[in-house]
Amino acid sequence: MTPSTEELTRLLTGAADDIVEGHHGLGPDAPALWGRGRRATWAARGAAVGVVAAVVAAIGLAVWPTGAPRTSDPAVMVDVDGTTRLTAYPDVIAKAPNVLTTTTPGVTAAVVPGEGPDQVYAVSPAGVVSRVPLPREESQFGAGPALSPDGRWVAHGPALSNLVTGATVPPAPARAQLERTWGSPEGPAWWSPDSRRIFVGTVNEGQPRFGGVVIGTDGSTTEVPVIVDGIAPIFAGWLDDTTLLALLDLGPGSTRLELRTWTFGDTAWTDRGTVISWSPKDTLTTRASLSPDGSRLLLVSSDDTQETQSIAGTNAMMFDPRTGAQLGMPAGDGSLTPSQWGKGTAVTWKGWGCRSAWRGGLPVITDGSIRGFVDTDPTGLVDGKTTTELVAVSPGYGEACVAFAGNELRGTPVTNHLAVWQERLWTWGWPLLGVGLVVLALWGWNRRHKNLWRRPLGHLPPIIAKPF
Amino acid sequence: MEGMEMADREAFDSYVRERWDPLLRTAALLTGDVAAAEDLVQESLVRAARHWHRVDPGAVDSYVRRVMYTRSIDAWRWRRHQPDPVDPIRYERAGVDDTDDVTTRLTLVDALSRLTPRQRAVLVARFYEDRTEVDTASVLGCSVSTVKSQTRHALERLRVLAPELATTFGREEAPR
Numbered sequence: 001m002t003p004s005t006e007e008l009t010r011l012l013t014g015a016a017d018d019i020v021e022g023h024h025g026l027g028p029d030a031p032a033l034w035g036r037g038r039r040a041t042w043a044a045r046g047a048a049v050g051v052v053a054a055v056v057a058a059i060g061l062a063v064w065p066t067g068a069p070r071t072s073d074p075a076v077m078v079d080v081d082g083t084t085r086l087t088a089y090p091d092v093i094a095k096a097p098n099v100l101t102t103t104t105p106g107v108t109a110a111v112v113p114g115e116g117p118d119q120v121y122a123v124s125p126a127g128v129v130s131r132v133p134l135p136r137e138e139s140q141f142g143a144g145p146a147l148s149p150d151g152r153w154v155a156h157g158p159a160l161s162n163l164v165t166g167a168t169v170p171p172a173p174a175r176a177q178l179e180r181t182w183g184s185p186e187g188p189a190w191w192s193p194d195s196r197r198i199f200v201g202t203v204n205e206g207q208p209r210f211g212g213v214v215i216g217t218d219g220s221t222t223e224v225p226v227i228v229d230g231i232a233p234i235f236a237g238w239l240d241d242t243t244l245l246a247l248l249d250l251g252p253g254s255t256r257l258e259l260r261t262w263t264f265g266d267t268a269w270t271d272r273g274t275v276i277s278w279s280p281k282d283t284l285t286t287r288a289s290l291s292p293d294g295s296r297l298l299l300v301s302s303d304d305t306q307e308t309q310s311i312a313g314t315n316a317m318m319f320d321p322r323t324g325a326q327l328g329m330p331a332g333d334g335s336l337t338p339s340q341w342g343k344g345t346a347v348t349w350k351g352w353g354c355r356s357a358w359r360g361g362l363p364v365i366t367d368g369s370i371r372g373f374v375d376t377d378p379t380g381l382v383d384g385k386t387t388t389e390l391v392a393v394s395p396g397y398g399e400a401c402v403a404f405a406g407n408e409l410r411g412t413p414v415t416n417h418l419a420v421w422q423e424r425l426w427t428w429g430w431p432l433l434g435v436g437l438v439v440l441a442l443w444g445w446n447r448r449h450k451n452l453w454r455r456p457l458g459h460l461p462p463i464i465a466k467p468f
Numbered sequence: 469m470e471g472m473e474m475a476d477r478e479a480f481d482s483y484v485r486e487r488w489d490p491l492l493r494t495a496a497l498l499t500g501d502v503a504a505a506e507d508l509v510q511e512s513l514v515r516a517a518r519h520w521h522r523v524d525p526g527a528v529d530s531y532v533r534r535v536m537y538t539r540s541i542d543a544w545r546w547r548r549h550q551p552d553p554v555d556p557i558r559y560e561r562a563g564v565d566d567t568d569d570v571t572t573r574l575t576l577v578d579a580l581s582r583l584t585p586r587q588r589a590v591l592v593a594r595f596y597e598d599r600t601e602v603d604t605a606s607v608l609g610c611s612v613s614t615v616k617s618q619t620r621h622a623l624e625r626l627r628v629l630a631p632e633l634a635t636t637f638g639r640e641e642a643p644r
Contacts, residue, residue, distance in 0.1 A: 008591075009598060011576050015573045017493070018577070019577070020492055028509075030480060031477075033514050037516070040518050041518045041519075044518075
């Protein structure tokens with residue numbers, strides 16, 4: 001120390017004495033200080049335990065398998081005749097935690113195919129999503145699940161599973177027989193409006209010929225007669241509870257589509273004498289879908305690329321199934337009346353593969369997202385027509401086709417904010433929390449190890465010089 | 469377990485009784501006010517009590533002083549206790565002769581109070597507690613070069629604030 005700093009030290013010592021001397025404080029209360037320290041320690045430990053408990057509880061709440069409410073769901077109404085009617089549908093289908101439900105989900109408004117063929121995601125009218133295990137089938141009979149109009153039955157392959165009671169029909173031997181007899185259909189099956197039976201249109205591999213089979217919720221199976229041998233019909237669904245509608249494509253293109261009907265119990269199809277004429281252009285695929293009340297028929301054809309013979313999108317047009325008259329497609333003016341639509345107006349969109357649903361008598365696109373044609377929202381253009389998103393489907397499902405009860409968005413839309421936030425939590429909340437905890441742990445480790453003075457210094461290893 | 473707790477408590481009591489006065493004097497220079505100094509020492513001791521079982525018995529004093537310096541540098545915690553730099557009244561004590569030495573010390577304390585908390589802590593650690601630069605860096609949790617630069621800046625600032633004491637800290641302090 002130099003003389004100047006010695007003088008500074010002397011002055012500082014005197015200054016400290018000046019400040020402290022004359023002060024008559026109570027002096028140190030070591031027991032009180034010790035008690036405060038220990039209380040602070042226990043408070044910190046309690047806070048840490050509380051945080052951990054809260055995180056564990058949150059995880060537990062998020063992943064704990066819970067079943068959706070059953071018949072008490074307010075979005076379901078039971079008519080005097082005992083028929084269940086849905087009065088609401090979810091306008092958000094969030095991705096649920098990947099946990100199988102341990103109970104039946106109850107009345108369901110929509111199903112989304114799961115990762116495997118033996119499971120689906122069931123979405124309640126209130127938007128509660130649960131992953132439902134289904135009986136494992138040996139073959140891939142069926143092209144995606146179909147949900148009955150009352151929301152109680154889901155058809156997958158030859159099996160009908162009751163989402164309320166958990167029962168599955170027909171019995172396993174009868175299902176195996178169906179799988180052996182019938183080939184895999186190209187599209188989902190058709191539920192009758194009364195939810196008592198479902199029609200699967202496919203090829204009888206034993207004959208072989210185009211036909212189909214009706215499976216009842218009582219476990220019965222009824223073979224549907226062939227319309228015309230050698231011609232693949234286009235099935236459109238049920239006109240009423242007992243009558244099926246099919247179209248015979250007699251070409252060229254889709255200029256001559258003859259309508260035939262079959263009533264449950266009949267031995268043959270009936271020619272209604274009605275012909276639908278649409279486009280002369282040959283297409284790879286044409287599909288048909290009847291509105292739930294049977295008053296409108298939607299035809300969709302693939303928009304083919306000639307060079308590659310691939311499907312680039314979908315063309316759509318509505319017809320009157322009684323007269324065969326072309327109704328056009330709704331334009332972006334919000335009108336529900338066909339007379340307001342431009343004559344011959346077709347609609348094209350890029351998606352292909354998912355069956356269109358219905359809402360308020362108008363078709364709804366279900367490729368990628370659930371969109372309606374009639375709305376003045378300028379977003380989501382489809383071939384120049386304005387559309388709006390009716391149901392937001394989580395991208396976590398991939399490109400899965402959503403099947404609504406009875407192929408219809410019935411009632412009023414309901415938003416399940418809890419499911420939305422739960423998905424957000426799972427998607428980025430927990431990862432962020434994990435990263436945060438890691439950063440916190442690293443910070444704590446760094447803070448602890450930076451204070452090396454707390455521990456006695458260890459001996460450093462001797463440095464051995466190179467001998468050469 | 470209870471025996472260990474009792475032993476820790478007795479060791480803490482003993483440490484507090486033995487080291488209270490030196491800690492209070494250091495804190496007084498850091499805060500410039502005896503009440504704030506008591507608060508600072510008590511808070512440092514409470515923190516020491518929280519982690520007593522983890523602290524190396526041979527480094528308890530270093531730990532407490534480290535806490536004390538760190539807390540004093542957290543100026544926001546002590547700003548409300550900071551004295552008014554231009555108010556010399558609180559340094560006047562009854563019964564103290566108005567000698568040149570006392571005047572010099574008052575001037576020094578006044579100048580100290582105008583330094584930044586970190587500069588004040590460096591000066592107290594280096595020249596009041598007579599620590600080496602390496603030891604000061606360890607206690608303050610900073611690098612030796614930071615201690616050197618802070619010391620230099622603090623002394624330069626003192627020469628400006630108290631030019632009449634420039635001869636006291638006017639020469640360069642030799643590094644140790």
